[in-house]
Amino acid sequence: MSSLNEQITSFLESVGEDNDILHFLYNMNNKKFDRKNQSIYYSGPFWDNKEVVAIIETLLSGKWLVSGEKVNKFERQFSKKFGHSASVMVNSGSSANLVMIAALKKYFDWHDDDEIIVSPVGFPTTIAPLLQNNLTPVFIDIDIKDLNFNLDEIEQKITKKTKGIFVSPVLGNPPDMDQLTDLAKKHNIEIILDNCDSLGSKWNDSDLSSYAVASSCSFYPAHHITTGEGGMVSSNIEEIVDLARSFAWWGRDCYCVGSANLLTNGTCKKRFDKWLPDVDILIDHKYVFSNIGYNLKPLDMQGAIGIEQLLKFDDIHKMRRLNKRIISEFFIKHIKGVRIVEEHKKAETSWFGVPVVCDTPLIKEKLVKYLEDNKIQTRNYFAGNILQHPAYSHLEDASSYPISNSVLRNIFFVGCSPTYSDEMLEYIESVLKNFSLN
Ligand SMILES: Cc1ncc(COP(=O)(O)O)c(C=O)c1O
Incomplete structure (x- = not known):
């Protein structure tokens, strides 16, 4: 009798050719690009039938459909891959930031109104968890x-209440982590990493997360690896991860x-014990509450x-870097009045997108409209100045933040997705070649 995995695989193979969705998944990387009808998405899932089989197998054989054996295995493999002592998976990157900040606040005994330094530019749920945890964002x-935030301006904003610097590398590209580390050490404050856009980025050959006391990650389909929705909190201090899990x-x-x-x-081997001082009989540990929590658990599927996606990560990292380089060259060659952000010489950036800085708002407006009209997706650098x-x-x-205010006016990004074929790259170049500002 073949394994459940083999049975599902052969079933999918038998229907693959006749089923649109499965056909798409089976052929995604070999599919011919249809210039007239297909869009170049700025990102999207890079997966195949392995993920589909894994979902169905878990659905059919899982003992517990929520945060069970598969989630636990993914947490352990993720930690191993990126060098963490422990990780906890949650249902989104926003949830990861929320519980990571709550865990850090409790672990370090930060008080309400303590201050965390952060960029005003980026994704809202980097900043929202600070407010939700009664901390003060200092921009x-x-x-x-x-x-990225201007490292030379950080020191003048450090006060007795400053507890951490929350860094969210722009489209995966880190600031000078040596300078940031020196600043944090000098003032005895923590570096916290929103790694949602920068999974796998390195500084000085070390994973970016090794510079931070804790890091978060998102598995939304736009990100480097996806689980549909999903997120992770990781740290080398296991107690911080235990708190985040709680x-x-x-x-x-x-x-x-x-x-x-x-x-x-x-796990504690004494599930039934006198867990609460005011209750003098044996009670179940599962219903003892040590934190005011949420329910942010992911499904086991x-x-x-995630387990399958991790196996593809090294290829994804290489392809994102290659596509970023190729698409940057197209912009530099064919478009006047724009600059592409490049990585620091000590960085190995796992690019989330290609950041395009336009000399004027008019160039941005015209170029974005032209690309969108030609089915090449663009995105703002998220919220701009929040x-x-x-x-x-x-x-x-x-x-008070004039450069941050220029983000929505002058800056946008296009994708560097690992799903881009040579034909798609040729199409992007042919469109850029014909751009005219007039
Ligand atoms: C930097 C950053 N942080 C947090 C998030 C939130 O992640 P999610 O969409 O998984 O909630 C995102 C979103 O994509 C992001 O780009």
Whole structure:
């Protein structure tokens, strides 16, 4: 009798040719590019039938459909791949930031209103978790060279209340991590990493996350690897990960993970004990709550996809870097009045996109419209300056951050997805060649 995995694979092979979705997955990398009808998406899942088989197999054979054995295996393999002592998977990158900041606050005993330095430019849920955890974001204007916060301006904003610097490398590209590390050491503050856009980026040959006390990651389809939705918190301090897990799992004290969740006596081997001082009988550890938590657990099917995606990561990293280089060259060759952000010589950036800095807002407006009209997707660098948005404008006057304010006016990005074929790259060049500002 063949294994469940083999049976599902042969079933998919038998229907693959007749089923649109499966056909797409089977042929994604070999498919002919249809210039008239197909768009060049800025990103998207890079996967094949292995992920589909893994989802179905987990659905049919999983003992517990939520944060079970597959999620636990993915957490362990992810930690091994990127050099962490421990990781916890959650249902999104935003959730990862939320529980990571909650865990750090508790672990380091930070108080309400303590300050965390962060760029005003980027994705909203880098900043929102600081406010949600009653911490104060302290903003630093960006450096137009690499669009990360200006390291030379950080020191003047450090006060007695400063506890950390939350770095979110712009489209995967880190700031000078040596300078940042020196600053953090000098002032005895923590580096925290939003690694959602920079999974696999390196500084001085070491994974970026090794410079931070904890890091978060997103597995939304636009990111380097995807589980549909999903996120991860990782650290070399296991207690921080245990706290993050507790916050993501209703705030519970019990730390059984994977199949241990189904053990009669639990991981602690004393599941029934006198856990609460005011209750003098044996009670179940599973319902003891040591944190005010949320429920942010992923499905086990997401863990199963993650295991397959990790195997593809090295290829994804190489292809993103190659496509970033090729597409940058097209822009430089064919478009006047733009600059492409490049990596620092000590960085090996796992690019999320190709950052295009336009000399004028008019060039940005015309170029974005032209590319979109020709089915080449573009994106803003997310929110631009978050202080320009209704939910955040009460925090501070956006005009104090003039370079950040230029982001929505002058900057956009296009993709460097590993799904791009040679034909797609040729198409991108042919479109750029014909751009005219008039
Ligand atoms: C830098 C950064 N942080 C956090 C997030 C949030 O991740 P998610 O969409 O998985 O919630 C994103 C989103 O894509 C992001 O780009």
